[in-house]
Amino acid sequence: MTNCIESKKGITTNGYSRIRFGNKSIQAHRWTWELINGEIPAGLVIDHICKNKKCVVVDHLRMVTQQENIMAGLRNIDNRTHCNQGHPFVKENIMVRVNGRRECAECNRIRARKNYARKVSA
Numbered sequence: 001m002t003n004c005i006e007s008k009k010g011i012t013t014n015g016y017s018r019i020r021f022g023n024k025s026i027q028a029h030r031w032t033w034e035l036i037n038g039e040i041p042a043g044l045v046i047d048h049i050c051k052n053k054k055c056v057v058v059d060h061l062r063m064v065t066q067q068e069n070i071m072a073g074l075r076n077i078d079n080r081t082h083c084n085q086g087h088p089f090v091k092e093n094i095m096v097r098v099n100g101r102r103e104c105a106e107c108n109r110i111r112a113r114k115n116y117a118r119k120v121s122a
């Protein structure tokens with residue numbers, strides 16, 4: 001694979017680079033993709049094969065569905081098959097945060113229930 005070219009513009013808290021156009025902004029890698037391949041259809045996301053979120057080399061990008069991206073992430077970054085509490089990391093049990101982190105949906109439900117219990121008992 002060729003070397004990554006990183007966009008240094010407007011790095012967001014989730015590690016992606018955003019380019020501003022007037023009052024709109026777009027992720028740098030999405031912008032590069034659209035420039036070459038045309039508009040990204042709704043529901044599809046651009047995944048970095050090189051795992052470098054700031055990279056804008058089109059050869060390092062691929063268009064996948066959100067779900068494929070989650071599963072690819074599971075395999076490549078986080079190959080745990082269960083969360084820390086032992087709940088299986090199957091696609092029905094994965095929550096994806098805006099920052100791209102995956103979380104166990106079951107643990108989130110348990111946490112939410114605890115928070116609720118604390119609130120009503122306070």
Ligand SMILES: [Zn+2]
Pocket residue numbers: 003004005050051052055056057060
């Ligand atoms: Zn790259």
Ligand SMILES: [Zn+2]
Pocket residue numbers: 083084085086087104105106107108
């Ligand atoms: Zn869990």
